[in-house]
Amino acid sequence: MNPSDPRAMQPTEDPSAPKPERPKVVVKLRGQIWEVEGNRRAREVVRELGLNPESYLVVRDGELITDDTILRPGDRVELIAVISGG
Amino acid sequence: MRCRKCRERAVIHMRQHKLALCRDHYLAWIPEQTERFIRKYRMFTRDEPVLVAVSGGKDSLALWDVLLRLGYRADGLYLGLGIDGDIGYSDASYAKIRAFAEQHPEARLHVLDIRETYGESIPELAQRTRRGKGKPCSVCGLVKRHEMNRIAHELGYPVLATGHNLDDEVAVLFQNTLHWNTGYLARQYPVLPGGDGFARKVKPFCRFYERETAAYAILRGIDYIYDECPYSVGATTIYYKELLDRLEADRPGAKLSFYLSFLRAKDQDGLFAHVQEGERAEMHPCSRCGQPTTAPDLCAFCRLWPEEVLERPTETFIPLTLAPVAEPPEAA
Structure with missing residues (x-):
């Protein structure tokens, strides 16, 4: 389309329509699911959930990752609690 | 990273x-370090058969796996405790152990069900004897220690290995230090010598953080029981572990340093040595089972059960051995 064509200036979306939600990081722990913002290190996500990164391992797509790994929107991770015993 | x-x-x-x-180097590092700790603390040699106490959790199954990878003669011992907690805890644990054992035909698995052997599960026993204020942890520990030692001795294993990791050791050290429980502090060490009715007790994972044994189990594809014992909810040990992990988050290495400094103080400065000498001297054989005790007649385990239970035929107390067995272990 020619940029001078007035149709090119038309908004592609209705500004009053609700914006689609940005994908989030899905976190699973002991059967519970949380959705949190991405583009942050795994340890920051763990802390946001009120947990201590020392006490959890992070698995993404079945692979263990270090807690400095950046989690991207759409990532699905599982937290594995490591403390056991009584 | x-x-x-x-x-x-x-x-x-x-x-x-x-x-x-990385994955491959980590899976090589854990056995290398385990071997180093076994030698450093003179836990056992390759000529000695080792009985590994397995619960179905990450630590004990990972330990059994590592010892087999290192080529040790390591067999498993599972005690069925009869704990359900609405999740079938003991049954689920046993299923994990059976699955592991089936994948390792070079090892044997010995199984003793407490209820079948003595007529009561651990929760039932705790309720009848009213020990532990509604929680069976105290009586569970007592039964496990006695039976593991008895079975190791009767089956000819000079060494009993447990999967205690550094977090377990540091939580106990912290608790005993808070109470200045010098008797327990004197006994805490990666290896407890055998003899006089005791199997040698060893903890080859005592210098690995709990997250490291969990990582090893995950990376090796070991299917362990992730659920906790239902009676461990609110346990003091877990509370101390959480506290110590907060310290570790701010001061990396704090847990390891606490434990190693303690061992160094014992090794080099003789910390608590006089306490330990006194305790062993006070021990004598239980008049029924023969295991060492400080009690005047029957040991604490034998006092738990009615006389008719303890007088059952000898074969009642022999564990079931599952397995691909080649030969029985050489006598200690």
């Missing part, structure tokens, strides 16, 4: 060692 050895993607970062490793 990259592996220090090959620059591949790291799967674990051990801040206390300033060491990040």
Whole structure:
């Protein structure tokens, strides 16, 4: 389309329509699911959930990752609690 | 983060060692370090059969796996405790252990069900004897210690290995230090000598953080029981572990340093040595089972059960051995 064509200036979306939600990081722990913002290190996500990164391992797509790994929107991770015993 | 050895993607970062490793190098590092600890603390030699106490959790199954990978003669011992907790805890634990054992035909698995043997599960026993204020943990520990030692002795294993990790050791050290429980502090060590009715007790994982044994189990594909014992909810040990992990988060290496400084104080400065000498001297054989005790007649385990239970035929108390067995272990 020619940029001078007035149709090119038309908004592609209705500004009053609700914006689609940005994908989030899905976190699973002991059967519970949380959705949190991405583009942050795994340890920051763990802390946001009120947990201590020392006490959890992070698995993404079945692979263990270090807690400095950046989690991207759409990532699905599982937290594995490591403390056991009584 | 990259592996220090090959620059591949790291799967674990051990801040206390300033060491990040990839999957392959981590799976090699754990057995190497385990072997180092076995030798350093003179736990056992390759000529000695080892009985590994397995619960179905990450630590004990990982330990059994590592010892087999290192070529040790390591067999498993499972005690069925009869704990359900609405999740079938003991049954689920046993299923994990059976599955592991089936994948390792070079090892044997000995199984003793407490209820079948003595007529009561651990929760039932705790209720009848009213020990532990509604929680069976105290009586459970007592039964496990006695039976593990008895079975190791009767089956000819000079060494009993448990999967205690550094977090277990540090939580106990912390608790005993808070109470200045010098008797327990005197006994705490990676290896407890055998003899006089005791199997030698060893903890080859005592210098690994709990997150490291969990990482090993995951990376090796070991299917362990993830659920906790239902009676461990609110346990003091777990509370101390959480506290110590908060310390570790701020001061990487704090847990390891606490434990190693304690061992050094015992080794080099003789900390609590006089307490330990006194305790062993006070022991004598239980008048029924023969295991060492400080009680005047029957040991605490034998006092738990009615006389008719303890007088059952000898074969009642022999564990079931599952397995691909080649030969029985050589006598100690």
